[in-house]
């Protein structure tokens with residue numbers, strides 16, 4: 252969960268919102284952290300420098316602070332709670348020399364990420380991602396399409412309804428491709444600067460592409476008039492994008508193109524995609540991803556192709572719940588109502604066997620009258636009550652009550668297991 256801050260500054264981009272505004276980070280050494288704080292105070296108030304105690308060590312520190320070397324040292328030990336995991340996966344790929352494994356290397360992760368965002372429905376400061384990355388090998392368009400196909404199949408299996416796939420290509424970082432487009436976009440934005448809000452005005456200088464991401468109502472009509480990146484892609488990127496779309500069609504994956512889909516992380520190139528799902532309000536992106544050839548190299552590894560995605564697990568569950576799916580099954584499969592010492596010994600064994608067979612079982616720890624036990628089974632939402640008294644144990648015939656309709660039957664132990672197995676669905 253921890254990484255060096257510099258990893259994200261380099262990979263995700265120091266100017267992105269994620270890194271510049273939303274990261275939880277600190278210098279992981281209280282002494283250096285405090286020294287840095289007091290030095291900064293001294294440096295801010297230059298008048299106080301002559302009056303500070305002039306010990307050699309102090310003077311040396313001040314000289315260091317002035318030269319910026321101290322800051323550099325401090326920044327090298329700054330650590331952060333990861334806001335995403337693609338940078339970490341690339342770091343691990345390099346560290347573990349995974350370029351020596353058969354390529355491509357296909358990796359996945361599940362875990363918590365942290366962003367200091369304004370919390371609201373579907374947006375949390377600690378949230379969970381399920382991600383996958385394909386590293387190394389070729390950048391052939393079928394890889395992009397296959398990754399997306401896998402995602403859509405997964406959502407389908409989860410029973411997620413109304414998932415919409417948006418795709419775009421943001422080209423590559425060259426004058427005849429994205430850089431040229433960004434210059435064009437910047438010029439167009441300068442012309443309408445007065446009509447934009449403060450955030451977008453600032454982004455004209457820091458990251459013009461991000462203006463396309465704006466959700467401000469007043470800016471939508473202006474953004475609609477801006478140049479499209481598709482008209483500025485170089486021939487290779489254009490061909491790559493056309494082939495990704497064709498490959499999606501071959502696989503029967505439905506998509507919509509969205510020329511404004513630029514994504515908020517700097518490492519992307521060519522294919523970008525996002526999937527939205529209903530029931531999430533304004534935070535409706537349930538997954539984001541794209542191609543990031545060159546990221547491994549940027550972090551000090553060999554030239555490596557890469558593509559991947561991350562699903563927002565919290566949002567996926569929210570959307571499933573909103574549509575009535577993904578309800579956690581309450582209740583139990585079997586509630587064991589027992590009376591008597593001998594019956595309890597059998598009940599313990601029955602609970603063990605049923606649990607081993609994959610059923611959820613409630614075994615009350617204390618003896619209670621059958622009437623009370625059955626009432627409790629009802630309250631817990633159990634599907635069946637297994638009734639074990641002296642008679643059942645002596646006859647080796649167990650009583651199984653179906654709580655929904657009150658019917659009862661006597662079954663031998665093996666028949667009981669078989670009967671329950673046949674009565675799907677269970678909580679398994």
Ligand code: HAM
Nearest residue numbers: 335337374375378536537538539540541559560561563
């Ligand atoms: P991302 O678009 O920043 O991409 O995040 C992916 C998904 O994580 C979002 O679509 C959303 O569902 C979820 N998510 C993001 N922030 C929050 C939050 N504050 N609360 C709840 N859910 C959130 C990435 O993180 C890239 N690393 C994806 C990627 C992998 N690209 C290539 N490989």
